Amino acid sequence: MPSSLPSFVRYLYPPVFLLGTLLAWFAVSEWWQWISPTRFPTPTQTAEAFQRILIQGYGNGRLHQHIVQSVLLVSLSFTISAALGIALGIFMGASRKIEALVNPVFLTLRPIPPLAWIPLAIVWLGLENSAKVMVIFVAAFVPSVINTFTGIRSLEVPQREAARMLGIRGRAYYFEVLIPAAMPMIFTGMRLSLQASWTTLVASELVGAVLGLGSILNQAAQDINPPMILVGMIFVALSGWLMTYGLGLLERLAIPWRPV
Amino acid sequence: MIAAQTSKPWLQTLRLSLTGIVLFLGCWYLAVFLEVTPRRFLPAPHEVLFRFVQLIQEPFVGFTLGQHLLSSFRRFLNGFLLAIAIGIPLGLLMALSRGVQLLVTPIFESIRFVAPIAWVPFAALWFGTGIGGPTLVIFMGAFPPVLINTYRGAIYVDRKYIEAAKMLGAGPIRLMTQVLFPASLPSIVAGLRISAGLGWQSLVGAELIVASSGVGYMMVKGQASIQTQIVMAGMIAIGLVGLLIDILLRRMERRFNRYQEVH
DSSP states (O other): OOTTSOHHHHHHHHHHHHHHHHHHHHIIIIISOOSOTTTSOOHHHHHHHHHHHHHTOSSSSOHHHHHHHHHHHHHHHHHHHHHHHHHHHHHHHHOHHHHHHHHHHHHHHTTSOGGGGHHHHHHHHTTSHHHHHHHHHHHHHHHHHHHHHHHHHTSOHHHHHHHHHTTOOHHHIIIIIIHHHHHHHHHHHHHHHHHHHHHHHHHHHHHSOSSSHHHHHHHHHHTTOHHHHHHHHHHHHHHHHHHHHHHHHHHHHHOTTSOO | OHHHHHHOHHHHHHHHHHHHHHHHHHHHHHHHHTTSSOTTTSOOHHHHHHHHHHHHHSOBTTBOHHHHHHHHHHHHHHHHHHHHHHHHHHHHHHHHOHHHHHHHHHHHHHHHTSOGGGGHHHHHHHHOTTTHHHHHHHHHHHHHHHHHHHHHHHHTSOHHHHHHHHHTTOOHHHIIIIIIHHHTHHHHHHHHHHHHHHHHHHHHHHHHHSOSSSHHHHHHHHHHTTOHHHHHHHHHHHHHHHHHHHHHHHHHHHHHHHHHHHO
16 A cells, blocks of 8 residues: 555545445446356355355355364464474575585475375375375475575674674574574565465365365365355455464564564 | 585585485385385386386377376466466556556455465356366466566656656656566566466466366376376476476576666
8 A cells, every 4th residue: 555645545445445346246246247146156145155154064064164174284284394394494504514415305396386296195195184284294394494594594604703703602503693593584484385385275175175165165166156166265365364464473573673 | 624625515515415315215215115105105216207208108198298298388378478468567557557556456465365276166167177267277376476576666666767758758658668667677577487486386286176188187197096106207297397487487587687787
């Protein structure tokens, strides 16, 4: 939002826009019927679908069960994967030997998009949660490693030497020099990781799952139920946004010195 | 000792790199020979390689690997070019006009949070599973970086140039094509690289779910019949093409950055 606008316009604009979009949606789909409801649902249908999944449930569960399943699975696998990725990134950044040892394998596996691991995960682990954990692990691992590595390496030689000269060694060197310096990059990596994890989870739930937001989409697509597809998409977006927002809060706690 | 270390650091790197690869393959082979899982779930590396070569020569589910790749690549190109064709002009227009910017930003910001893959059901419903459906999914993946980078590049163009062009009588179209576009080119090309990566990744996802040809489809069929070599060969093919696209665009990026430095 451009800052040159008067402040009341800046605050009023989003709700006004939302209302306008809603009105336009009613107009083209319900009043004038320019768009066929078999292609894109009307607001009334969407509200009904929302009510149905909220109260009766749809595709093996109610809305909150789907959300909890997906969000919990992503958060847990993401946390494990990012923690390991950050650790590897720190070691690779701190030691050229470890970098040389790990890099070739890492560079070979890196161009394979996380989504391409889904069929392999299904062959190995089936449609269980464990297959999703594996796919999310792959998705979240790579960006964490790369960004942490870059962050550690971005610490300049004078700073390193100053730290050495002041006698900072061992654990303290890692925890008080290297890691704080790499913190902004680490969080950049985590944000990318989280995004990739979320996309990958939704995709693997679309391919096959009992519960989860992706499985709503899959079920709705099979039933040719456009309103339910839309409800699923809205909640995929909302949950993704919520998790990104949560990570942003965490970042502000972890890096209080960073200007926002 | 110091002399030995500084004289051949690359040799040490090479030795360690080779050790890394050997270790990786060694663990893989060990897992295969110890039969951690049945052989058909975990084929040996050379078996995957053989299958890869075999797939190039013999068709699997109707097409050879080359043909699958071609149909994947065509879908990718469709979605990617569509993202460029809409993203660049729209980004420039947003930088030029407050009205367009106010109209597009909220729509864009809310759609951006929908994972591209979540468009799959609508894509199939609206455009079918042939070319159109996957194209929409790729477009949804590839579009945001193009738009964002074009817009960011264009708003940071020095106001002097815009004022000068306006004073010399340039209309909005010439302003966009002859001032804003060339000046924001480095940023646009950087965006294209991200966008191609995301587009390629979305393509794979789209093909896993809705498609009747392509590498993703081939992998799904391999998975359904538990032919792990095919799944892994598909992963290699996808990785290689993705890498190739990235290298091409990186080269382009470097050229445009040099262009900017000279002028």
